[in-house]
Ligand SMILES: *[C@@H]1O[C@H](CO)[C@@H](O)[C@H](O)[C@H]1NC(C)=O
Ligand SMILES: *[C@@H]1O[C@H](CO)[C@@H](O)[C@H](O)[C@H]1NC(C)=O
Ligand SMILES: *[C@@H]1O[C@H](CO)[C@@H](O)[C@H](O)[C@H]1NC(C)=O
Ligand SMILES: *[C@@H]1O[C@H](CO)[C@@H](O)[C@H](O)[C@H]1NC(C)=O
Ligand SMILES: *[C@@H]1O[C@H](CO)[C@@H](O)[C@H](O)[C@H]1NC(C)=O
């Protein structure tokens with residue numbers, strides 16, 4: 001059938017409708033604002049795309065981050081992963097501004113990612129060459145099995161809080177994985193170097209992501225704790241006594257549904273809106289399916305919702321390097337952001353656990369975000 005003038009006009013109007021763009025800041029993913037003159041999004045630094053739903057990622061310098069998959073020690077098993085790691089969090093030293101810490105999960109005994117439970121432990125590494133690293137192993141913080149470390153400074157408590165999953169256990173004689181129900185615990189320390197308190201069990205669940213509700217105007221000790229599947233708890237203080245469920249996502253979070261995600265990373269932006277960056281599970285290479293879209297973003301004006309998840313990728317499995325090279329990763333998970341400390345909450349670096357194709361090893365990749373990351377490095381003298 002030949003297209004009629006009417007259907008051609010309708011198509012043009014529908015296209016114009018798409019181009020017409022935003023009506024509200026929600027159409028800009030709450031990562032910017034909607035200009036009502038042009039109906040286009042003005043994205044905050046670090047965010048890009050017509051709906052400000054993409055991170056403005058820059059090329060990565062090879063061998064930055066934490067990548068020691070090529071090392072071995074006498075007690076490592078033959079099944080080599082080197083010092084494989086699986087994501088971490090960048091912390092600027094509170095006194096020494098040119099020193100950066102990375103609190104990472106690293107697998108013991110040279111095991112790779114498939115031995116994560118119970119071989120994962122929590123370590124600290126340091127960089128004197130800037131927030132992107134390379135970071136160097138400095139200290140064990142928690143032994144096997146401890147995983148999913150999320151580290152945050154609590155101004156109300158004047159302590160670092162370290163949320164993890166796990167329990168103290170012996171490791172088996174070969175690299176292999178156990179199945180357990182997981183629980184989230186918290187430890188605290190006055191300094192990132194410790195001493196850390198014994199982890200205290202809080203809730204069952206996995207992939208903890210805390211955020212203190214403290215602000216200079218409202219210096220409260222209330223804590224927010226997100227976990228897998230978009231469950232959000234609040235507590236009067238980091239130690240509880242109880243964490244109460246305040247949010248469940250309205251969509252289907254079950255395995256293999258379109259909204260299947262893990263590894264949430266929760267933050268409150270400069271406008272007071274809430275965001276979650278997550279590993280959008282649809283990339284996983286199971287059932288013979290694999291898709292490149294791996295970073296997901298959810299946002300809400302209130303902690304208790306309504307939350308929006310537009311099912312558009314924030315980033316995919318492709319990473320470009322400053323040497324002109326490109327790697328398409330097998331897995332790219334565990335997203336965490338490092339923000340500017342000027343009150344604007346500009347994302348400056350993205351940290352991921354990554355695994356290349358055809359290897360058991362995994363490492364921690366740090367990717368700079370937007371021009372502000374370069375300004376930040378320059379101001380520190382890097
Ligand atoms: C091992 O990896 C480190 C850090 O990524 C790198 O600096 C070093 O040159 C590598 N060593 C070998 C022998 O490939
Ligand atoms: C990480 O280290 C491995 C082994 O040394 C190397 O093959 C790989 O290219 C490194 N990747 C990056 C991004 O540094
Ligand atoms: C590998 O990790 C071990 C701790 O498990 C540490 O002693 C060693 O220094 C690390 N090696 C490198 C090159 O980071
Ligand atoms: C989680 O808690 C349950 C109940 O106390 C316990 O049986 C289980 O071993 C715990 N698992 C982990 C990994 O901490
Ligand atoms: C949720 O998604 C799964 C996987 O696609 C599907 O099997 C299940 O029927 C869905 N449940 C509901 C209530 O829609």
Ligand SMILES: *[C@@H]1O[C@H](CO)[C@@H](O)[C@H](O)[C@H]1NC(C)=O
Nearest residue numbers: 292293315316317318328329
């Ligand atoms: C990721 O997205 C970029 C830009 O859209 C594209 O060039 C690249 O091919 C994508 N990666 C994969 C693995 O599809």
